[in-house]
Amino acid sequence: xxxxxxxxxxTGGVVLGAMYGLIAVGYTMVYGIVQLINxxxxxxxxxxxxxxxFVYAWVPALHEISLWLALPIMLxxxxxxxxxxxVAAERFAYRPLRGAPRLAPLITAIGLAIVLQQLIFLYAPLxxxxxxxxxxxxxxxxxxxxPQLPGEALxxxxxxxxWADVLTLxxxxxxxxxxxxxxxRTRTGRAMQAAAQDPDIARLMGIDxxxxxxxxxxxGGALAxxxxxxxxxxxxxxxxxxxxxxxLKAFTAAVLGGIGNVYGAMLGGxxxxxxxxxxxxxxxxVDAVQQFGGGAWKDVWAFVVLILVLLIRPRGLLGERTGDxx
Amino acid sequence: xxxxxxxxxHVAYGKxxxxxxxxxxxxAGQVVTLIGANGAGKTTTLRTISGLLGPSAGTVGFDGRxxxxxxxxxIVAMGLSHAPEGRRIxxxxxxxxxxxxxxxxxxxxxxxxxxxxxYDLFPVLGExxxxxxxxxxxxxxxxxxxxxxxMCRPKMIMLDEPxxxxxxxxxxxxxxxxxxxxxxGITILLVEQNAQAALTLADHGHVMETGRITxxxxxxxxxxxxxxxKAYLGED
Numbered sequence: 259x260x261x262x263x264x265x266x267x268x269t270g271g272v273v274l275g276a277m278y279g280l281i282a283v284g285y286t287m288v289y290g291i292v293q294l295i296n297x298x299x300x301x302x303x304x305x306x307x308x309x310x311x312f313v314y315a316w317v318p319a320l321h322e323i324s325l326w327l328a329l330p331i332m333l334x335x336x337x338x339x340x341x342x343x344x345v346a347a348e349r350f351a352y353r354p355l356r357g358a359p360r361l362a363p364l365i366t367a368i369g370l371a372i373v374l375q376q377l378i379f380l381y382a383p384l385x386x387x388x389x390x391x392x393x394x395x396x397x398x399x400x401x402x403x404x405p406q407l408p409g410e411a412l413x414x415x416x417x418x419x420x421w422a423d424v425l426t427l428x429x430x431x432x433x434x435x436x437x438x439x440x441x442x443r444t445r446t447g448r449a450m451q452a453a454a455q456d457p458d459i460a461r462l463m464g465i466d467x468x469x470x471x472x473x474x475x476x477x478g479g480a481l482a483x484x485x486x487x488x489x490x491x492x493x494x495x496x497x498x499x500x501x502x503x504x505x506l507k508a509f510t511a512a513v514l515g516g517i518g519n520v521y522g523a524m525l526g527g528x529x530x531x532x533x534x535x536x537x538x539x540x541x542x543x544v545d546a547v548q549q550f551g552g553g554a555w556k557d558v559w560a561f562v563v564l565i566l567v568l569l570i571r572p573r574g575l576l577g578e579r580t581g582d583x584x
Numbered sequence: 585x586x587x588x589x590x591x592x593x594h595v596a597y598g599k600x601x602x603x604x605x606x607x608x609x610x611x612a613g614q615v616v617t618l619i620g621a622n623g624a625g626k627t628t629t630l631r632t633i634s635g636l637l638g639p640s641a642g643t644v645g646f647d648g649r650x651x652x653x654x655x656x657x658x659i660v661a662m663g664l665s666h667a668p669e670g671r672r673i674x675x676x677x678x679x680x681x682x683x684x685x686x687x688x689x690x691x692x693x694x695x696x697x698x699x700x701x702x703y704d705l706f707p708v709l710g711e712x713x714x715x716x717x718x719x720x721x722x723x724x725x726x727x728x729x730x731x732x733x734x735m736c737r738p739k740m741i742m743l744d745e746p747x748x749x750x751x752x753x754x755x756x757x758x759x760x761x762x763x764x765x766x767x768x769g770i771t772i773l774l775v776e777q778n779a780q781a782a783l784t785l786a787d788h789g790h791v792m793e794t795g796r797i798t799x800x801x802x803x804x805x806x807x808x809x810x811x812x813x814k815a816y817l818g819e820d
Binding site: 445449452458464467 | 634635636655656657660661665666668672674675676677681684685686688689732736
C-alpha cells in the first residue's frame, strides 16, 4: 500500500466519521440529560435525507438552478422534518414514560424506529425522473436516487476529495463550533449543562428542564438532518432503512467518545470512521489477512471497536468518571 | 397572613406514605424549624413544597398563591428558594458558575454585586471562585449551596440539614449565617437533626415523627420541653 492510498483511506474515514459524529451528537446530548438511548435517532437522520429529497423532487424551480444553490433549501426542509419528528417523539413517546423502568423507553424507541421506517417505505410521496419525465410514486420501496453536486472532484496531492466530502466536513466543523459556543456562552447552554449534571437541582435554579430536553432533541435532530443530506450527496442514493446501520455506528461513536460528551461524540465518530476505513481498505493489501478486508467487513471492524471500548475503557475516550456527585 | 401555608399535606412514594397530613405556617420574617429523626419525612416535605414532588392530598400556598400544579422552576420564580439536602452543588462547574446558576432567572444588573455579597459572607468561596465546586470540602459546599440559594433574592429560603456532616466549628458558622439572614428579613424554613442549634435560632419549631407533626411550640418552649430533650437533645 502506498502512502497516497493510506492518505486516501484516512481521508475517507475522517469524512465518514464526521457524518457519524453529526448523528452521534444527538444520541449523546439526549442521553446526557435523560439517560435515554434514543434508538430511533438513526431514523431521524433518515428522515432528514428524505426531507431534503422531497423538497428537491416537488419544487421544479430547484432543478433549474445549480444544486449548490438548492442545498440550503434542501437542508432547511430536512431539518424541519427531522426536528419535528424528534420533538414529537420526545413529547408523545418518551415524555409519558419518564420515570418508568428504563427498558420501557428503550423498547419504545425501537418500536418508533420501525414505525418511522415503515412510514417512509409505504407512504413517502416521491417523484422520480424516468425517461425525462417526472413520475409520482408513493412509498420508498426502492433506493431513491439523490441529486449529485456538480463539478470535478478535488485532487489534493494525489488524494481525491469529493465536493460532498468537503460539505460533510464543513457541516461537522460548523456544528461543533456552534455547539461549543452554545454550551459555554449562552444561557440555555448553561442551563443544559446544569440539567445534565443534576436535573432536580436545575429545576430549583428556575430552569425549565422539560424545555431543555426538547431543545436537546431538536439540536440532535438538526445535526442528524445535516448528516442525512451529506449521506445522500456522498452515496447518490438513500433508502428507508439507511438509519439502522448509521444509527448503530453513531451510537458506537457516542459510546467510544464518552456518552454525554458532545465533543466526544464527534471525536468518537472520526476515530470510528478512520478505523473502519483503514481496516476495510488496508487489510485487503495484506496477503495473510486479505479475506478480512474489503467493504463487507467494515461493519464488523466498527463493532469490534465498540466491544473493545466497552471492555477496556467503558467510559469512553472523553467520558468522565461516574460517581462524582457530592 | 403567613408567607407559607401548608395544610393537611400528604405525600406518598408509591404505596408508602412518607408524609401523613402535616400543617404548618411560616410568617414573613420568621425562622421556623422542622426537627426530627432520619426518615421522619422532613426532606419529603421540603421537596413537595418546592414542587419536586407532588402531594397526594393537602395544599401548599406561598405568598397568597396556591402552588398546586405549579412546576418547580416557577415556584423559584415566585421567591421561594431551596438549598437541598446533601448540598447538591454542580460538581463539574466552578463556584462562580454555581452562583450564577442560582441567579438564572434574574436579568437585572445586580447579579455581580450579589455574587460579591456571597463572597463577603463566605470569603473562602471568593478565594476559590474559579475552582470546580466538586473539589470543595463539605462545609465549603454547604456555604456554596446556601450562597447559590440566596442568588435568586428569595423572599423565603428552605434549608435542608445545612449542618449535616459538618464539624462543630463549621456548624456554628453556618448557624450564625442563618441568624444574619434572619436579621436581613429573609424568611427561613430550617430542617435540622441538630435540634439544639435549630431551636436556639427558631421563632417556632415543629417536631416530626414518621410523617406527622407530634409537637409544636416556640423555640425556647421546645428547648425546655422534656420529651424533646430526651429524644433529640441526648439527655436522659
